[in-house]
Amino acid sequence: MVLIADSGSTKTDWNTLNTTDVLQNVQTIGFNPMYQESDDIYTELEKSLLPQLKEKAPSAIYFYGAGCSSPERNKRVSDALARLFPQSDIHVDHDLLSAARAVCGHKPGIACILGTGSNTCLYDGNKIIDNVPSLGFLLGDEGSGAYLGKLLLRAYFYRELPEELAKSLKNTYQLSKDTFLDTLYSAEVPSRYVATFAKFMHDKRKHPVIKEMIFENFELFFDRHVVKYDGHDELPVNFVGSIAYYFSDILKTAAKKYGLRVGTIIQSPSEGLIKYHQELLQKSGAPNNE
Template structure:
């Protein structure tokens, strides 16, 4: 059996592929080794994931946020090995490769992520040949949920939101300046906290002020990432992630205005990853 994980900072989608093509699904919280230690990850795997699985995997393919170096990769690998000691193969890769495999398959293209975080790469049909962006919510992540949430909170705290939006925010969240600063500067996973406010933006996305905020943020992503890819005009550009998916109308308008050939926009890469690994293993899929 093959276990596949697509993990962002907010949630993880799991699929267990049987040799007969049967697929079972599971969900856990998201993992990011930049903010979580091995013990925390192991606890979620053993207490939340294991009860949802109907079999033991022979191999595991984990794709996740924060897998940007050997240390972070080892944290996930060790946590998975402790939880699944019988697995003969454990592959830990970053979420960008997951997006490229799910969006492009065996074709070349530019694969982008717009979810809690943001990233962009050029994919040659087999591997990532160059990466642009991926600097995290402090130095980058333009267009991401964390970036949009940060902009919204900044305007709220500086009292530069239009009055009707400020009042709507107060009514929905009943929060305070101190509580916001506490969550951003002192509590774990501030990027996840910030991204949670993108729901407010979605609810008000047709408001001219909010629409402009989202439009400019997506434009900044295009300019700092996609348009910086060598020969970007020769590639089809694909997006995956909740922000890209739910704001796809604005994203497509921005792409058109930036003369970018936007093609696939998916909410998650898990179905594409399942298909990719089925093809690699020679399994005929069911219930994708």
């Protein structure tokens, strides 16, 4: 039996599974070693995870998390887990690897995260072999919900939106420059706030101006990231995240322009990640109770 964790900054999904079944699914708060020390992670896990688990001794733990992008950060998580599960084999990796394993499985491909933020990688069926950096909210995140929000808000405040769209946006969010900037600069995670405006774009996605913005967002994403990978014109390009999922029709149209072959599009990596690890267990010949 193994324990799989898919952790964002807000929540973590924990699944215990054997070769054929998911034995238990629980949730805790999210963890990010960019902002949390090992002791803090351990304390929270002891309080919120351990009491929920029926199986206290998984043979292995696979933790995929936001912020798990360096050996030092990963060690903060693995040290906390090792204190709780001293007999378990512990693996800590970036959430980009969980996305790749969820959508590509054991086959090569290009994996893309399109949610609040964006990221991509070239995956060989086991590990990430190339990554065009995202650069985050301030300098990058093309293709993401935050970038969609930026395109919309710039057009609104620069008076470039058609009148009916501008009025609808203003009425929906009670939007003014001062209230927007106050909220933006006081937000704990500014990108998450800006990304909330993607919902308006989804509601209005059939309007030609909004549709063009969404298409531009995906064009920039493919231009600056996906086409940089060797084999992009042959390998399937797969997606995880709400923006890819809810704007999939326009995403596929943009991909066609670049001659890309769209593969899997899923909102959350959990189902694909469970399948990946069950296949690993089956290949290893692990008994169903281990």
